[in-house]
Amino acid sequence: xxDSWMYTFQNxxxxxxxxxxxxxxxxxxxxxxxxxxxxxIWFPLMSVVWAGLTMCSxxxxxxxxxxAIRFFQGIAEASTYSGSQYVMGSWxxxxxxxxxxxxxxxxxxxxxxxxxxxxxxxxxxxxxxxGLPGWRWVFLIDGIITIPIAIFGFIAFPDLPENTKSWYFxxxxxxxxxxxxxxxxxxxxxxxxSLIRRVLLxxxxxxFTLFWVIGGALEAFSTQNCMLLWMQASGDYSVVQxxxxxxxxxxxxxxxxxVTSVAIDASGVHVPWGLVACTVQLVACxxxxxxxxxxxxxxxxxxxxxxxxxxxxxxxxxxxxxxLARNGDDAARAITLYSMNGASSVLFAFWGVVLYPxxxxxxxxxxxxxxxxxxxxxxxxxxxxxxxxxxxxIATADRQSLELETTKDPP
Numbered sequence: 001x002x003d004s005w006m007y008t009f010q011n012x013x014x015x016x017x018x019x020x021x022x023x024x025x026x027x028x029x030x031x032x033x034x035x036x037x038x039x040x041i042w043f044p045l046m047s048v049v050w051a052g053l054t055m056c057s058x059x060x061x062x063x064x065x066x067x068a069i070r071f072f073q074g075i076a077e078a079s080t081y082s083g084s085q086y087v088m089g090s091w092x093x094x095x096x097x098x099x100x101x102x103x104x105x106x107x108x109x110x111x112x113x114x115x116x117x118x119x120x121x122x123x124x125x126x127x128x129x130x131g132l133p134g135w136r137w138v139f140l141i142d143g144i145i146t147i148p149i150a151i152f153g154f155i156a157f158p159d160l161p162e163n164t165k166s167w168y169f170x171x172x173x174x175x176x177x178x179x180x181x182x183x184x185x186x187x188x189x190x191x192x193x194s195l196i197r198r199v200l201l202x203x204x205x206x207x208f209t210l211f212w213v214i215g216g217a218l219e220a221f222s223t224q225n226c227m228l229l230w231m232q233a234s235g236d237y238s239v240v241q242x243x244x245x246x247x248x249x250x251x252x253x254x255x256x257x258x259v260t261s262v263a264i265d266a267s268g269v270h271v272p273w274g275l276v277a278c279t280v281q282l283v284a285c286x287x288x289x290x291x292x293x294x295x296x297x298x299x300x301x302x303x304x305x306x307x308x309x310x311x312x313x314x315x316x317x318x319x320x321x322x323x324l325a326r327n328g329d330d331a332a333r334a335i336t337l338y339s340m341n342g343a344s345s346v347l348f349a350f351w352g353v354v355l356y357p358x359x360x361x362x363x364x365x366x367x368x369x370x371x372x373x374x375x376x377x378x379x380x381x382x383x384x385x386x387x388x389x390x391x392x393x394i395a396t397a398d399r400q401s402l403e404l405e406t407t408k409d410p411p
Contacts, residue, residue: 027082058143110250208337214382284302291363291366
């Protein structure tokens with residue numbers, strides 16, 4: 001392996017670790033901030049900060065400067081994923097939420113595909129333009145195109161039903177939005193010592209945090225770019241093939257995510273779709289464990305099949321949002337959703353390094369494949385725990401509703 005390639009890989013790995021670290025640090029604080037600052041202000045503001053830092057990256061002159069900027073970018077971008085899940089869970093009924101969360105997740109994957117193609121095109125067509133290298137133009141243009149999106153967010157993002165000031169909603173529509181969702185706990189936006197009790201001393205935080213830690217690990221074959229690392233290690237594929245073939249994994253993930261989301265809303269259940277994701281991943285593992293006995297077509301097919309693991313995102317977050325919404329505690333729901341994403345990032349800080357190193361690419365990541373078998377089985381068992389929590393939360397909500405009805409004064 002050339003020393004220059006290894007140096008580049010080490011730099012990229014360090015940047016990735018810094019982004020993950022920043023993401024972990026930023027998660028819960030963002031969940032607290034949006035209890036006091038409207039998401040319509042906070043999310044676009046973080047987008048502006050991210051855009052400014054991205055453009056500043058074009059002015060860096062050494063690796064240390066780039067690392068510092070990427071760290072603060074990671075903190076800013078930590079606001080968006082879980083925060084969007086939180087806002088969607090505030091607007092939609094349980095039977096409507098799956099499609100919205102699925103579409104959100106799929107659009108993120110599509111954005112990743114587009115970003116890669118766009119950055120390659122910018123670099124090739126603008127390298128040397130006005131005396132600037134192509135990589136600087138990538139940062140500048142990426143930052144510039146983010147600004148209009150942030151401005152649109154300031155204007156159009158709806159906040160929550162109970163405090164929305166969006167100009168496109170009439171008063172009747174605002175009232176309808178509030179009437180459609182479960183009643184909120186009046187104490188649900190309080191941020192203080194009581195929030196520690198409402199979050200840390202409940203089972204929801206621990207059950208759902210581990211749910212997404214295990215669920216996120218189910219995507220490892222795709223998120224760790226295992227197929228690309230194998231193709232590069234084999235030396236049998238051109239640069240164009242290395243760029244294009246792995247994109248199909250993301251495309252498969254988009255389709256699987258959308259189909260699963262629609263199925264969740266149509267059926268009203270989550271267990272079967274989570275178990276399907278686990279089963280398909282086990283099939284991919286069985287093929288990959290026969291690495292030395294299969295040809296390249298079978299290896300590619302296994303990695304493409306593994307791309308369906310992205311469908312676990314709507315299963316985990318739709319289910320968590322539904323259960324967390326039943327007690328009407330918005331702050332606890334926000335912190336739990338952010339904690340789910342942050343805990344998953346902790347896992348990814350070392351998961352790929354230990355189980356999917358580039359040095360194992362030529363042998364099919366045997367350690368990582370065995371670990372994936374364990375993850376799929378563990379996730380299937382954890383789905384049973386979440387199902388139990390779901391049943392228990394429904395029973396609790398029904399009991400509280402009955403108690404409320406019996407305490408009302410008779411007409």
